[in-house]
Amino acid sequence: MNATDRAARHSRRRRKRGGQWLLAVWACAAGVLTAALVTTLAPDHRSATGLAVTTSVGSPSPAVTAEAGASALTPSASATASVSSARPASSAPGRPAASSSSRPSTAGAAPLAGRIKPAVTYQGVATEYSAADGDGACLFGPAADMMIGAMNYTGYESAKACGAYVLVRAASGATLKVLITNECPLPCAPGQIDLSQQAFAKLANPSAGRIPITWSLLSPDLSNPVSIRYKSGSSQYWCGIQVIGHRNPVAQLAVRVDGGWRQLSRTEYNYFLSPDGGGCGGPIRVTDIYGQQLTIDGIGLLPDVAQSTAVQFAEH
Secondary structure, eight states: OOOOHHHHHHHHHHHHHHHHHHHHHHHHHHHHHHHHHHHOOOOHHHHHHHHHHHHHOOOHHHHHHHHHHHSSSSSOOOEEEEEHHHHHOOOOOBBOTTTOOOOOSSSOOOTTOOOOOTTEEEEEEEEEEOTSSSOOOTOOOOOOSEEEEEEEEEHHTTTTTTEEEEEEETTTTTTEEEEEEEEEETTOOOOOOEEHHHHTTSSGGGGGGGGEEEEEEOOOOOOOOEEEEEOOTTOSOEEEEEEOSSSOOOOEEEEEEEEEEEOOOOOSSSOEEEOOTTTTTSOEEEEETTTOEEEEOOOOOBBBBBOOOOOOOOOO
């Protein structure tokens, strides 16, 4: 390649680089202009984005809210009750009646409630069954009063409904207070309560077999304190603990272990288990759905004996 050709190629490269530089300058200027227009014309977008972030961070999940409600309560002295001042909640999942128009409470009035919540009217059907002596899936034993019912599988929620009192209302206007002692398995639908034949007869002619109802959770006036029962086979190496005669549904049960409280898991047959025996025979702390706590001491490790205490949850 001669000197003339080399000079011509060098000139073409300089022109190409010069064109690329001009394009970069134009692109940069266009980007700055676009950013300025966006900043000028869309201040509301920045505000909305900031609000969304704040809402997301400031709205805890139900699980976090429930835990916060429980941990905020200080354990009470032996055989005494620590009562929270929370009011009943106003909403629930499932099938609330159309007349229940209240919006969910953000205050967490019953932070430990399951699917069945206070101050909500549910709709469903009542059916009837032969309850024999009244014993059922909750394992409370023979019933002294046959005004009892079996909660549908969904509402039973692994024994969370055991011991709950509900007010049942028929289309005729007749009402009845029943104690949940049993589970109505599938295909029992959400909202359905299977009543003992004696209880069903208080609402309608037994020949009807099935009637529409509405029902709601109660916190009744009870004169008796709660009782504690250890399951058969319980010992210092393994135990099951049950609460009987509680005014409000029980949400948690803990035992005293190494200076702290250990939460026990609840079974579908309504006992809280300590599989390694930790805490068996020691102080017991029972918490209801409202966060009220009863701390009970002096209960002997006596299987199959319902031992009365001196405490009861407050009404709500």
